[in-house]
Amino acid sequence: MTLDIAAIRKDFPILHQEQNGKRLVFLDSAASSQRPNQVIDAISDVYRNEYANVHRGVYQLAVRATNLYENARNKTADFIGAASSNEIIFTKNATESINLVARSWGQQNLQEGDVVVLSLLEHHANIVPWQMLQEERGIELRWIGLTESGQLDLSNLDDLLTGAKLLAITAMSNVLGTLTPISELAAAAHKHGALILVDGCQSVPHLPTNVVDVDIDFLVFSPHKMLGPSGLGVLWAREQLLDEMSPFLGGGGMILNVTQESYSAAKGPAKFEAGTPPIAQAAGLTAAIDYLNTHGLDTIRQHEIELTTYALETLPAVVGDDLKIPGPTDASQRGGVLSLELGEVHAHDISQMLDEHAVCVRPGHHCAKPLMRHYGVAATARASLYLYNDHDDVDALAAALLAAKKFFAF
Amino acid sequence: MSGLEDLYREVILDHYKNPRNKGELSPPAHRCEGFNPLCGDEVVVYLHVVDDKVEDIKIGGQGCSISQSSASMMTAAVKGKTVEETAAFIKQFKSMMAVHGDSLEADETLQAPQDMKLGDLEALKGVVKFPVRIKCATLSWNTLDQALTELANS
């Protein structure tokens, strides 16, 4: 099976626009993807025909809205191979999902001196919540380092995990594209009696995920990076863990009972979903998962490997050897995230010139400052690929990079 | 290249490629660091004030063409000025950069004394058309401002 990119692109209205008389080339899906008509229509259909607050009303409209919302939970559970939809918690974004775990599970289980292991590949979302616990209660953070080629350096993994309570780690770097060996890491963490939280923000949109097969404990991801709406995040955790965890935010929807003296928390996902949830967004996620399933994540992954291979070959060939793309050189070991360094030319200037060519990339530290510091760069221009990108997009990127190089040449 | 010419004027590229006063000063010169949290750029301003005058100033750190050229022009502009003149100059530059929308006119009410011409720095006016880059242009100025405050308080 191969993807029919022309047909796919037809589904994404936002891609059919021009800027400066040029076709818009969208290469920033790692920050947030675009959405197909199917998702946009699903969301507007909720507001046109199905909307009411969930879980409370007796009237039929409220029942239908509740069904839509809960259906999204079932869809999401199936999508990641979860044992039960009770294991899916909807949040505001992946960042909130990690904070939920840090505040709820972390507060209950981490005391002074307890160890959480991270890696140098982490996004700030999977660093700062743990640093907050480090500050507040003196937990210890340990870091898995990197090899030359941008892979995790697992040579001292056993040492790092000794006495650890949690390994919190990304499945795919949002800067280098590096894929990490999650099954192996999960086995190592469990051997040492630690749990494993996986940041799937970059992996879940692009690779098949099965939380039971890889045997992990927590998974977080963001629907807005997988053709779904913003304003919605996902936390998956094993049901037993969720049962033991105390609530994160308090308010309506998360209670069993409230008196003047105290409250008791609801059971199941409701315990972690205080207040009115993102209802239309959940319906959008259902449509996004349907869209991804229609094309198949295996097929999407094959397409991205092919396109990444093409980019890793074409870009330096067109632009010159001063273009560096750190990270694994074998596309089967990485995702389609390309951090571009062009000699002395600053990422901001590259991105500005690319914008002139209607090529959308992202300059900056990509919320991974420890990783950037490790590489000794302040900023890169990041281009990222998805199912709607093709060779023409990579060629447009190459041409614009060459123009930037000529313009800013010293 | 329609809009880009406004951003990347020749003077700017010249200061970027041949930065003036780049380097470090050792104590007793004052050292002050500035960060642009959006892009991770870092600038270090070394400021040596003698008898209320900017005797010497140098710039360290790294950044894009806009932040580097703005810093370079800034050092050229304030070297030899009194602290008070420098403060007024910073104010004038920042008011030029704070212009919103398509208007390229600076806020007249914030103008520094007439004899303080912005000179080469006028070239940075084009940056206001690119709002996300304004922070690049003002990074070194805010850091110098901070350095003056720190000196005044020490």
Ligand SMILES: Cc1ncc(COP(=O)(O)O)c(C=O)c1O
């Ligand atoms: C690896 C990784 N983790 C976490 C996040 C945070 O996701 P969100 O901003 O949706 O909370 C992102 C995206 O920005 C990411 O790329």
